[in-house]
Amino acid sequence: MLKLIATRIGEALIALLLMSLVIFLLSRLTGDPVALLLGDGATEADKAKLTQDLGLDQSLPIQYLTFLGNALTGDFGRSVTAGSQPALELVLLRLPASLSLAAVALVFTVTIGILFGVLASIRRNSVVDIAARLVALIGQSVPSFWLGIVLMYVFAVQLGWLPTSGYGQWQHYVLPAATLGLFTLAAITRLVRSSMLEAMGSEYIKLARIKGLSEAAVIWKHALANSLIPVITFMGTFFAVMITGAVIVETVFSWPGIGRLAYESILSRDFPVVQTVVLVITSLFILANLAVDLLYVLVDPRMRIRS
Template sequence: MLTFLFKRTLYALISLLVITLIVFSLSHLSGNPLDALLPDDATPQQIEQVTRHLGLDRPIWVQYLTFLQNAAMGDFGDSLKWKGQTAAEVVWERLPATLQLGGLALLISIVVALPLGVMAAVYKNTALDAVATVIALLGQSLPAFWLGLVLMWIFAVMLGWFPTSGYGGLSHMILPAVAMAWFQVAALTRLTRSAMLEVLDAEYIKLARVKGVRERRVVWKHAFRNAAIVPVTYFGVLAGSLLTGSVVIETVFNWPGTGWLAITAIQGRDFPVVQTVVLFFAVLFLLANLIVDILYALIDPRIRNT
């Protein structure tokens, strides 16, 4: 088990190192940062002074190592748009809003999709199975931003049940969280249903039923426990996509999280903040997949020896 965890952690660190290289390269390919830092009428002396201060006169590999060292310490430089604040401070201020929204969307996805997928498999070719199929079809067909606008128009404008946008309590989070979770509910429902259908046809399930084991125990203890490997594998993608996919939904609902921050920073050419947001999303995605690997090993002991 320890060897398995060491390998997975090492793979995650290597992936993170590659991501830092890509982020560093893209920041240099996107243009000269001096164009955003200095006015158009800057003198050659000012340009030279800022160039030396930022270390842009050093070899590119030295700049990357410096960037890597600073990133490891959480230092991504000062924000260009939010004066007086570092890039890390700007991101950390928006982090709670993104975690709240993404956490609620993740909870909705799990609470709705897992029972719906299991019941759709148990009651195959019934009305419940048809409802699950329609939900899956619509969820994977409707764009998140369009669904968000429709939910806003119906439940906020027409019915007045929820606020249209902005940051606040649970009532402000319902519509954007549902818009974020709908696609994942559809995907997770289909995966759970397919995995359960395969397991329910296994011989040991038939044997359990022949022995008179209660149907609820057969479904949830014997069948679902073995079928859970498939949805758990998808959990890393689910958690990562809900957090990184918040960019569109946060913009639609004017939710002041890191997704909205990324769009604003890109428009303002705030390179330090953009780098910080991208690396933050990368760390969350890798961490979610590392947790999935651990859960996968706990569910299936055969994985521990790989």
């Protein structure tokens, strides 16, 4: 167990290092922030001074090593567009909004996805099964930005049931969470359905029925317990989809999270904030996958034996 944890932590550190290098290089390819910040009327002296203040007069290797050394101490630089506010502080202020939205969306999708998957498996080729597969097909085909706009138009503009934007009340979570979670809902539904179909034909399910257990106990206690292992395996991926997909959803619904912050920072070429947002998202993704690996070991006895 300790060897498994140490291996996963080592892999996480290597992934973070490589991601920091990729993000650093990509952010430098988006254009010159000096020209954007100063405008056309700036003098050469103004451009030279701002270039020096931002550290852009150094070579790329020196810039990266400086960035990496500062990041290890928690200093990710200062925003060039938000009044020189520390980039990490700016991201942490927006992080709770993104995490709360992702949590609501994940709870919604896991609950509905498991229910749809179980009903589709026990009523195979019925109307329920066809409807569940149709939802899964739509969820994995429809773009998030289009779905968000359609839901906003129907439920906010036409019906007036829900707000188009805002943050804080439960009503504000409904449309963004539904938009964000539809892709994951489709994936969970298909996973649970396929796992349940396999489990229902296994020998231990036949034995449970021979023992006289009720059909509800066979389905919800025995078959579903084993069918959830693939869902747990992909929970880290699902969480990552929620966080990365929030860039589009938060922009559509004006949600004050790190996804919208990333979009705004990219438009303004705010290098420190863009780098900080992506590194924070990467860290969350890696931590989520590490937690899933450990949870998988606890759920699956075979993994405990191997570790």
